Amino acid sequence: MNQVMQKEVKKGVKSEHAPSGALAVAGNIVEQQAWLCKRVKLFANLGNEEITPLLLGAKIQRAREGEMLLRQEERPRYLVVLLSGQARIFRVTRDGREAVTRILQSGDTMFENVIFSPGPSPVAGEVLKEAELLCVPAELAHRYAGRSLAFANNLIKVLAERTNRMMYQIEQLTLHTAVDRLTSYLLSAMFARQGVINNFEIVCEKAMLAKHLGMTPETLSRSLKELAPYGVEVKGRKVQIKDPCALCDTQGSMLSRECRSSYKTKCKLNAR
Numbered sequence: 639m640n641q642v643m644q645k646e647v648k649k650g651v652k653s654e655h656a657p658s659g660a661l662a663v664a665g666n667i668v669e670q671q672a673w674l675c676k677r678v679k680l681f682a683n684l685g686n687e688e689i690t691p692l693l694l695g696a697k698i699q700r701a702r703e704g705e706m707l708l709r710q711e712e713r714p715r716y717l718v719v720l721l722s723g724q725a726r727i728f729r730v731t732r733d734g735r736e737a738v739t740r741i742l743q744s745g746d747t748m749f750e751n752v753i754f755s756p757g758p759s760p761v762a763g764e765v766l767k768e769a770e771l772l773c774v775p776a777e778l779a780h781r782y783a784g785r786s787l788a789f790a791n792n793l794i795k796v797l798a799e800r801t802n803r804m805m806y807q808i809e810q811l812t813l814h815t816a817v818d819r820l821t822s823y824l825l826s827a828m829f830a831r832q833g834v835i836n837n838f839e840i841v842c843e844k845a846m847l848a849k850h851l852g853m854t855p856e857t858l859s860r861s862l863k864e865l866a867p868y869g870v871e872v873k874g875r876k877v878q879i880k881d882p883c884a885l886c887d888t889q890g891s892m893l894s895r896e897c898r899s900s901y902k903t904k905c906k907l908n909a910r
Contacts (some may be wrong), residue, residue: 673734677745678719679799680792688786699771707771708749708762716758716773723769725840728849729761738850739804741766741842751797752778766842774777814854820861821885824853824870828879836882840875 648733674681674689683687697716701707701723708714710730720742727740727748739761742748752759753776783790786809812820827838841848848858862872 649673667818671830674719674757678747679796680719680747680750682792683787683827684786684792688788692774692778692782696772696774699764699773701769701771703765703768705765706750707765708761708804710760710762714752715776716752717776717779718763719772720744720746720748721770721772723761723765724767725765725769726842726846727763736849737852738846739807741846741850743841747796749795750779751800754783755812766846781815811852816851816857817861817864819851819853820858821865823847823848824877824879825882825885827877828882836879837876840877844875
């Protein structure tokens, strides 16, 4: 991760590049813990005495758009927490085609599955929007997982959730149409906003979204038009879903766990 600004995370030393409204890079360790435990699943329910060794052994790095955080077939040096900005995890085939497996936002973690497995990384990581990263050395993460039961449990939960999500993605790519995959993405994006919020923005460029959904940009455009009768309006990256329940009929139980309204009898996901 060359040509990026690095600062050791030391108690009482503030970073001039701390992301606004997110994590103060150092400063008050309690504030750091509060933000991490609230936004980062890997650090959920960790006390000060557990999270402090990780912060003191980590680095804050600032990375520019397009900067590679990890190349395919390399060994990762860090477990990375995205404090601000945006990144992607992807794989490149021998003929140069790309498969985007994850698009990451603030609070997401990267490479934890790779640093705990032997051999080189099967995927690469790249910054999509200028980002600030909390980088925990791989060897420190290994030691910490052996010492902290809470951290180890969080790690298992994160990896299990990601495995379930990948299984759902495989099902979508194998058995469902492009319109189905787009519908699933839009509903998930809506649910991620802490409830049914009908207006939101697609988090990445449409070309990147198409790669993530396993389709061409042209197919993505046609699929968006096909959703118009279901009350979906798209202007640029802005999306409005007038009737969210109208989109749910073809979706499965994975989305029902994400929807905060799925306990309601009127919700179509609830019957699945």
